[in-house]
Amino acid sequence: MARSSDAGLLAPLGGGDTLHALIDTMPDAMIVIDVDAKIVFFSHGAERMFGYLEKEIIGENVSMLMPSPDREHHDGYIAHYLKTGEKRIIGIGRVTTARARDGATFPVDLSIGEFVAEGETLFAGFIKDLTDSRETEQQLHALQAELAHVSRISTMGTLATSIAHELNQPLTAITNYANAATDLLEDPTGENLEKLHMAVAETAKEAIRAGQVVQRLRNFIAKGDGHHQLASLPRLVSDATALALVNGDGKGVDIEIKLDHDDQIVLVDAIQIQQVLVNLIRNALEAMQGSTIKRLQITSSLHSERSIMIIIADSGPGLDKHVAERLFHPFVSTKETGMGLGLSICHTIVTAHGGKIWAGASDLGGTQFHFTLPLAEKSEADG
Known part of the structure; x- marks a missing residue:
């Protein structure tokens, strides 16, 4: 198969130039490789994302676009799939990292599909740069959902807000009751002593409540031994x-x-x-x-x-x-x-x-x- 962007794999939609032009309208990257991991197609989106021109990279091993350790072991991944048929990535999208021409490592959402053109098995990779994506928060939430119960302890901001909010209420109440008790002691009449008794009782109640908040948060962090x-x-x-x-x-x-x-x-x-x-x-x-x-x-x-x-x-x-x-x-x-x-x-x-x-x-x-x-x-x- 010719090592060019106008290779036979582009023929099904009426010619390589036509399909290439269509794919180049995509904002994300598309890269096609053969069973030897050699690049046979590199879209304009890929050029923008990685900093290579298509003419520079056609025929090169796609592992050059990966950081370690994937760079060193990518050919082995393909060989394992071709030998066993076990799909570890193909057909399954995943978040991983890529490496640009300038050496920068950045996060991407990678999906890989397999197809046959002119009797040759090829793999198409669809790559979305997640660095400045507007969907970053959605990506994180999706990953956090998969992280199940650990997401409770990994989201520091949420946990910190919970601590501040839940403890602030009983501590504020304790302060108010203590100040009221101090004022009532200035005039220890029978009526004020009765109010003083109530203020001290409420102070103790709020202190217990604060302790329960702390214990609940400790249980919240330690909940579950996990599934090893x-x-x-x-x-x-x-x-x-x-x-x-x-x-x-x-x-x-x-x-x-x-x-x-x-x-x-x-x-x-x-x-x-x-x-x-x-x-x-x-x-x-x-x-x-x-x-x-x-x-x-x-x-x-x-x-x-x-x-x-x-x-x-x-x-x-x-x-x-x-x-x-x-x-x-x-x-x-x-x-x-x-x-x-x-x-x-x-x-x-x-x-x-x-x-x-x-x-x-x-x-x-x-x-x-x-x-x-x-x-x-x-x-x-x-x-």
């Missing part, structure tokens, strides 16, 4: 990175993902661990906003025979010594406007998985967070 199952660590990292980049915070950041193996299987609640990764990646991106050099590294290595360690390192300003000592305590934040709940939630989730989480200085000059997860037993992973 086998999950691919590379897939968790890839999905979490894409989600963390949706708001455009990764612009200008050199992102490197280097996992110890491409087939690491962990025994976790995938939804919860994805939230830990999203939180730590977003924290790193925010920490580097004022940095001249912006580098983010996500790596993994064996921690023990039964656990894996994941490290998220940044080139930001590093941690304040006093904050670092109490980093995972509730309401201790690395941000001026932060509520200090995110890292506490990460600690809760990782600990519930039997792992540990800690922070230290990064070789990149900033901070790096480490956390451990249980590896699946070989018999479980093979089964």
Whole structure:
């Protein structure tokens, strides 16, 4: 098959030029590859999105448009599908990451379809850049819906608002009753003593109510032990990175993902661990906003025979010594406007998985967070 945009695959709609012109009206990207992962079609939308001209990229391996680790393993994904027929991505849309010509990594919504033209199997990818999409919020809500009960603890703003709202009412009442009691003591008549008794009783009632609010919020965070199952660590990292980049915070950041193996299987609640990764990646991106050099590294290595360690390192300003000592305590934040709940939630989730989480200085000059997860037993992973 000819390696050009006017290849035979365009013939069904009356000629390559006609179909090419039609597809080029699409604002999003369309890329077609063959079974060897070579690009045979690259729309104008793809040119705008990735920064390559079609004539430059025809015949190149599509993996050049992917960040690690997908870049290194993409050909293996196709070979696995052609050998087994197992559809891991084809026909199923997913949020992932892509890499532009200038090296920028950005989140995309990717859908892949398979078709046959002139007897040759081809794959068409439809790609939507989610960086500045108006549908970003809908994408996040859709993903959060899939995250089930963990969405309650991952939405820091909602949780913080709930705490402020629910505690504010009993605390305000306690203050008012206490002030009233103080005024009544200035004139301890029989009538005022009766009112004083009522004010003190109401104060105690509101204090109990405040305690119940705190307990309910603690139960809210800890509710459910989660459903631990086998999950691919590379897939968790890839999905979490894409989600963390949706708001455009990764612009200008050199992102490197280097996992110890491409087939690491962990025994976790995938939804919860994805939230830990999203939180730590977003924290790193925010920490580097004022940095001249912006580098983010996500790596993994064996921690023990039964656990894996994941490290998220940044080139930001590093941690304040006093904050670092109490980093995972509730309401201790690395941000001026932060509520200090995110890292506490990460600690809760990782600990519930039997792992540990800690922070230290990064070789990149900033901070790096480490956390451990249980590896699946070989018999479980093979089964």
